[in-house]
Amino acid sequence: MVKVIIVGAAGRMGRQLVADALRDKELDLVGGVVEPGMSEVGMDLGILGGQQPIGITATDDLESVIDKADAIIEFTAPEATVEHVGVAALHKKAAVVGTTGLGSAQIAKLREAAEVTPVLLAPNMSVGVNVLLKALPLIARALDESYDIEIVEAHHRMKKDAPSGTALKLAEVIAQALQKDLDEVGSYGRKGIAPRSTGEIGIHAVRAGGIVGDHTVIFANEAEQIEVVHRAFSRQNFALGALRAAKFVAKQKPGFYSMADVLNL
Numbered sequence: 001m002v003k004v005i006i007v008g009a010a011g012r013m014g015r016q017l018v019a020d021a022l023r024d025k026e027l028d029l030v031g032g033v034v035e036p037g038m039s040e041v042g043m044d045l046g047i048l049g050g051q052q053p054i055g056i057t058a059t060d061d062l063e064s065v066i067d068k069a070d071a072i073i074e075f076t077a078p079e080a081t082v083e084h085v086g087v088a089a090l091h092k093k094a095a096v097v098g099t100t101g102l103g104s105a106q107i108a109k110l111r112e113a114a115e116v117t118p119v120l121l122a123p124n125m126s127v128g129v130n131v132l133l134k135a136l137p138l139i140a141r142a143l144d145e146s147y148d149i150e151i152v153e154a155h156h157r158m159k160k161d162a163p164s165g166t167a168l169k170l171a172e173v174i175a176q177a178l179q180k181d182l183d184e185v186g187s188y189g190r191k192g193i194a195p196r197s198t199g200e201i202g203i204h205a206v207r208a209g210g211i212v213g214d215h216t217v218i219f220a221n222e223a224e225q226i227e228v229v230h231r232a233f234s235r236q237n238f239a240l241g242a243l244r245a246a247k248f249v250a251k252q253k254p255g256f257y258s259m260a261d262v263l264n265l
């Protein structure tokens with residue numbers, strides 16, 4: 001059993017992680033950390049995860065519980081993440097970080113921590129998306145210039161940024177595989193007289209209703225079409241990846257890891 005603490009346990013991802021960790025027979029949920037001053041401090045973790053009480057309450061002090069764990073799973077905000085990974089490193093505990101928007105100085109701090117403890121950083125924990133990041137370059141390299149490449153992503157109406165970070169990452173690995181610069185070949189949306197040029201990678205964003213996250217990559221020439229589609233049904237998609245990452249990272253030597261290491265890609 002790998003003993004884990006969910007940090008950010010009151011957040012959207014945190015609650016999903018608590019729920020899925022409680023269902024996972026290879027994991028033992030030994031603690032949950034919430035932001036100081038939040039009403040969830042002292043709340044039973046089972047309740048936070050939408051289940052029966054488990055007799056372990058949420059704390060706002062990682063230091064007070066860290067020694068019970070093998071690994072922390074961190075989905076909060078950049079500044080808090082750096083602080084929490086620092087605590088994990090001090091106690092030689094592994095850390096899985098899902099928080100996005102970390103600046104380069106903050107990533108450097110995580111790398112510093114990784115010198116003494118295993119740290120895994122993955123801006124997208126979805127197993128499926130990480131497999132796609134590996135598979136798409138293979139497809140792109142095998143096809144010739146007659147195949148046009150277009151990426152269409154769809155998300156819920158509340159999403160602020162467009163295109164999604166994942167769509168950009170998918171485009172980037174394809175561009176790299178073709179030895180092209182995405183800044184030069186990326187074409188974002190079309191309007192009016194906008195004919196396609198050879199070699200461009202079209203990227204389009206749909207915003208509608210409650211769509212959790214769809215990504216479609218199209219390779220098409222005049223004779224055939226390949227479509228690679230990934231659909232996230234819920235946040236569980238990310239939570240299950242993060243739990244798998246925790247089981248992996250708890251058994252590693254100090255170092256800086258990614259989902260590609262977890263999935264042996």
Ligand code: NAD
Binds near residue numbers: 098
């Ligand atoms: P959220 O706002 O619902 O939750 C964040 C939680 O962190 C909040 O409950 C907040 O109170 C808590 N928090 C902030 N500071 C804290 C502190 N010092 N100690 C303890 N808790 C603290 O957001 P969310 O949707 O759960 O996302 C959280 C992060 O995870 C974001 O950066 C998001 O982009 C990222 N995310 C990553 C993936 C992935 O696959 N890597 C997937 C989804 C979301």
